[in-house]
Amino acid sequence: MKPGYQQTINEALKHWHSSEKGLSPDDIRTLQKQYGKNELQTPEQKSRLTIFIQQFKDVMILILMGAAAISFIAGETTDGYVILVIILGNALIGYFQEYNAEKALRKLQQMSAQTTVVIRDNQHIPIDAAELVPGDIVVLEAGNIIPADGRLLTVSALKTEEATLTGESASVEKKTTPIQEDKILPADQRNMVFKSTIVSNGSGTMLVTATGMATEIGRIATLLEAEPEKTPLQKRLQTFSRQLVVVVLLLCIAFFGYGLYRNEPSLTLFLTALSLAVAALPEALPAVITIALAQGASRMVKHNALIRKLPAVETLGAITYICSDKTGTLTLNKMTVEKVVPAEGKDNLLLHALLLNNEVRFNADNVLLGDSTEVALARYALQHGLTRDEALTRHPITDILPFDSNRMRMATLHPYDTKFILLVKGAPVKIAETLSPLYSDTKEALLQQNRTWAREGLRVLFYAYTILDTKPESLTEALESNLDFLGMAGLIDPPREEVIAAITQCKTAGIKPVMITGDQPLTALAIAERLQIIAPGDGTALTGADIMELTDIQLREKVKSVSVYARVSPEQKLKIVRALQQEGQLVAMTGDGVNDAPSLQQANIGVAMGITGSDVAKEAAHMILLDDNFATIVKAIKEGRHIYDTIKKFILYVLSCNLGELLVIFFAPLLGFAVPLLPIHILWINLVTDGLPGIALTAEPTEKNIMQKPPRPPKENLFAGGLLPRILLTGILMAIAAFVLQYIAVSKGYPILLQQTMIFTLLCLIQLGNALSVRSLDKSVLSVSLFRNPLLLGVIVVTIGLQFLLVYVPFLQPIFKTTALPLEALRDTVIVAITCFIAIEMGKWVTVRLRA
Numbered sequence: 009m010k011p012g013y014q015q016t017i018n019e020a021l022k023h024w025h026s027s028e029k030g031l032s033p034d035d036i037r038t039l040q041k042q043y044g045k046n047e048l049q050t051p052e053q054k055s056r057l058t059i060f061i062q063q064f065k066d067v068m069i070l071i072l073m074g075a076a077a078i079s080f081i082a083g084e085t086t087d088g089y090v091i092l093v094i095i096l097g098n099a100l101i102g103y104f105q106e107y108n109a110e111k112a113l114r115k116l117q118q119m120s121a122q123t124t125v126v127i128r129d130n131q132h133i134p135i136d137a138a139e140l141v142p143g144d145i146v147v148l149e150a151g152n153i154i155p156a157d158g159r160l161l162t163v164s165a166l167k168t169e170e171a172t173l174t175g176e177s178a179s180v181e182k183k184t185t186p187i188q189e190d191k192i193l194p195a196d197q198r199n200m201v202f203k204s205t206i207v208s209n210g211s212g213t214m215l216v217t218a219t220g221m222a223t224e225i226g227r228i229a230t231l232l233e234a235e236p237e238k239t240p241l242q243k244r245l246q247t248f249s250r251q252l253v254v255v256v257l258l259l260c261i262a263f264f265g266y267g268l269y270r271n272e273p274s275l276t277l278f279l280t281a282l283s284l285a286v287a288a289l290p291e292a293l294p295a296v297i298t299i300a301l302a303q304g305a306s307r308m309v310k311h312n313a314l315i316r317k318l319p320a321v322e323t324l325g326a327i328t329y330i331c332s333d334k335t336g337t338l339t340l341n342k343m344t345v346e347k348v349v350p351a352e353g354k355d356n357l358l359l360h361a362l363l364l365n366n367e368v369r370f371n372a373d374n375v376l377l378g379d380s381t382e383v384a385l386a387r388y389a390l391q392h393g394l395t396r397d398e399a400l401t402r403h404p405i406t407d408i409l410p411f412d413s414n415r416m417r418m419a420t421l422h423p424y425d426t427k428f429i430l431l432v433k434g435a436p437v438k439i440a441e442t443l444s445p446l447y448s449d450t451k452e453a454l455l456q457q458n459r460t461w462a463r464e465g466l467r468v469l470f471y472a473y474t475i476l477d478t479k480p481e482s483l484t485e486a487l488e489s490n491l492d493f494l495g496m497a498g499l500i501d502p503p504r505e506e507v508i509a510a511i512t513q514c515k516t517a518g519i520k521p522v523m524i525t526g527d528q529p530l531t532a533l534a535i536a537e538r539l540q541i542i543a544p545g546d547g548t549a550l551t552g553a554d555i556m557e558l559t560d561i562q563l564r565e566k567v568k569s570v571s572v573y574a575r576v577s578p579e580q581k582l583k584i585v586r587a588l589q590q591e592g593q594l595v596a597m598t599g600d601g602v603n604d605a606p607s608l609q610q611a612n613i614g615v616a617m618g619i620t621g622s623d624v625a626k627e628a629a630h631m632i633l634l635d636d637n638f639a640t641i642v643k644a645i646k647e648g649r650h651i652y653d654t655i656k657k658f659i660l661y662v663l664s665c666n667l668g669e670l671l672v673i674f675f676a677p678l679l680g681f682a683v684p685l686l687p688i689h690i691l692w693i694n695l696v697t698d699g700l701p702g703i704a705l706t707a708e709p710t711e712k713n714i715m716q717k718p719p720r721p722p723k724e725n726l727f728a729g730g731l732l733p734r735i736l737l738t739g740i741l742m743a744i745a746a747f748v749l750q751y752i753a754v755s756k757g758y759p760i761l762l763q764q765t766m767i768f769t770l771l772c773l774i775q776l777g778n779a780l781s782v783r784s785l786d787k788s789v790l791s792v793s794l795f796r797n798p799l800l801l802g803v804i805v806v807t808i809g810l811q812f813l814l815v816y817v818p819f820l821q822p823i824f825k826t827t828a829l830p831l832e833a834l835r836d837t838v839i840v841a842i843t844c845f846i847a848i849e850m851g852k853w854v855t856v857r858l859r860a
Contacts, residue, residue, distance in 0.1 A: 127147065157218035171526075646715050773808070
């Protein structure tokens with residue numbers, strides 16, 4: 009079966025068992041049973057309970073649940089309840105994120121037209137658009153939302169706005185003649201119309217050929233069912249969590265086995281092994297990461313970037329490609345007259361032609377309605393001194409010969425003094441054909457000027473005129489001959505002013521901007537040059553037709569070098585994003601239309617426009633630009649990089665501290681010392697001494713040179729950049745300090761409870777010093793102002809105060825298993841802590857130099 013655009017009108021009517029009189033009631037009942045409602049359907053939605061339960065499948069959450077179980081078994085119920093609160097908080101945050109994302113497909117349904125006029129049994133009747141069936145005849149008028157896909161039967165100056173489906177900014181002129189080409193995109197199917205696009209001009213009738221999920225927008229809804237990619241942070245934490253579980257289990261088994269070998273009491277060994285597990289598990293890690301992302305998202309809102317999914321904050325910092333739709337994102341989505349050149353002495357007449365030679369209408373508020381190109385031309389004339397009333401008074405429109413795709417011209421007739429003037433506008437080549445022989449020497453120069461403007465991305469129109477002695481009975485094509493040249497106008501959907509600076513910043517940050525548009529290649533290249541996405545003359549556009557000829561492997565090779573894609577379909581946008589991802593790139597996709605939604609969801613981060621964006625695009629996106637400003641993305645990327653740096657600092661902080669605790673517990677019995685830390689000590693350290701400074705680290709200001717660095721490699725290990733040596737070195741130094749202090753305590757004959765209190769206090773002090781050290785991954789603590797992050801400074805003071813309360817307040821001592829430190833013991837503890845802090849700073853200096 010031939011596609012609808014290749015069929016003649018009679019063939020299409022015959023295929024769908026219809027006629028120009030429409031379907032009969034019996035036909036409709038049968039077809040409604042066969043095709044169902046003309047609605048977009050969503051897959052079965054997950055229940056709220058299912059979404060909530062799925063939040064507990066994360067490996068880190070399972071680790072925390074294990075830690076809670078260990079705490080309850082060990083009799084430390086307070087510890088267990090604290091961990092459970094952390095688990096529940098994370099689960100609730102994840103639940104609300106996923107539940108909101110489920111709305112994307114349901115939003116697509118809201119884009120359908122509510123009512124439409126059909127011809128049934130040769131009568132015009134209004135019906136609910138959901139009741140349409142293939143074979144129905146629909147009446148189209150300017151302003152209508154098209155309710156289904158259809159083959160046009162009749163047109164009268166019919167144009168449609170298809171930007172939300174195809175990405176093409178200009179109105180599309182429609183026709184009824186068959187198109188013979190094979191496998192053409194919807195944007196080129198000029199005898200077809202599509203569900204949820206808008207009639208911008210003229211009128212016509214259409215034969216419904218597809219309804220519901222069979223329409224073009226329905227196929228887009230199907231594409232939205234794909235599972236979204238996990239963020240890099242999620243992947244790294246998942247890998248890290250699995251590795252951590254294995255390491256902790258092996259250490260606990262080894263410790264327990266060694267104790268049994270030494271004939272130590274099994275219950276004591278078991279409790280100590282549990283303490284070892286609690287020490288190794290970073291209970292505060294998921295909570296602090298969530299807080300860091302939430303705070304970053306909060307800061308982004310102040311810069312007009314709304315984050316819908318928290319992990320996207322971190323992903324932004326790793327983006328290597330931004331694939332941006334042109335219309336409405338890089339440009340204003342508003343056709344504008346950029347150049348006007350009148351024939352000599354014809355300035356005023358050309359302005360009248362711009363204002364009158366069109367089908368623009370003025371509503372009650374004097375707002376211009378109609379085709380976007382004609383509205384731009386009329387607006388230009390109004391901005392240059394003409395008024396509608398003045399122009400119509402001087403040259404009222406007495407007749408119109410509408411634009412059609414064969415002539416590619418439009419003519420209007422007006423009184424002109426005692427005679428009449430015929431004003432004609434149209435495609436440059438078609439107007440050049442109508443000029444009088446007097447222009448035989450200048451035609452080529454005019455057409456060359458048209459080609460020059462076209463290379464600049466302008467849509468060019470020529471104007472011509474002729475003076476008639478008498479009013480013709482009717483306007484015919486024969487009158488469009490021997491014309492005089494009146495002038496030319498060039499229009500463009502202009503780039504946003506701030507985008508050029510944003511693109512320059514992206515390149516400085518090592519991010520490659522890519523334009524993906526439904527416009528023609530010449531227009532796309534010209535806009536890309538203006539935006540400095542490509543250098544002048546340095547680039548070619550890969551078209552949708554080109555992509556259709558490429559294999560997946562060939563496309564993966566092409567995407568490495570292409571910066572401009574033109575005339576592409578939604579499926580091809582998806583293919584481009586996926587090809588880049590398969591090449592190891594992290595891709596952001598910006599857009600505002602329905603056609604962008606699948607790409608926004610597939611991309612590592614989708615960025616929707618908040619003002620002009622459709623609901624579908626917003627629901628599918630990870631981030632929404634509240635000001636539709638491309639430059640806001642750069643601010644968001646900067647914040648994303650800052651957040652990732654903060655998370656790395658916290659990972660360095662918490663893992664080095666946990667490693668120190670683990671080494672102390674594991675090796676103390678091997679060195680002949682009593683168990684230096686009890687489970688309650690470890691949990692206090694992990695949740696308070698680790699947790700509070702960790703939260704305060706999220707308030708650390710952004711490094712000044714963060715946007716001069718290239719994006720981190722998408723597959724970079726979580727511990728890249730010398731993080732693992734720093735963790736190992738810091739943890740070992742902490743353990744050595746603890747053993748030195750315990751040796752001093754033993755040599756002075758201190759009881760075990762006093763030894764444990766000294767080690768407990770020592771590790772708290774060292775870890776607070778470590779928090780100061782990790783504020784910069786490569787600079788000395790002395791080079792970073794203490795007052796740059798007052799929150800951290802306050803947390804350190806408060807935590808030290810809390811620690812001394814646990815040690816010196818009598819009623820807290822039995823709860824936290826501490827005893828008051830004599831002055832000499834306190835002095836030894838502080839001296840060892842300061843010495844360890846200096847050693848950690850020296851270790852930082854060494855690891856930075858070795859990495860450099």
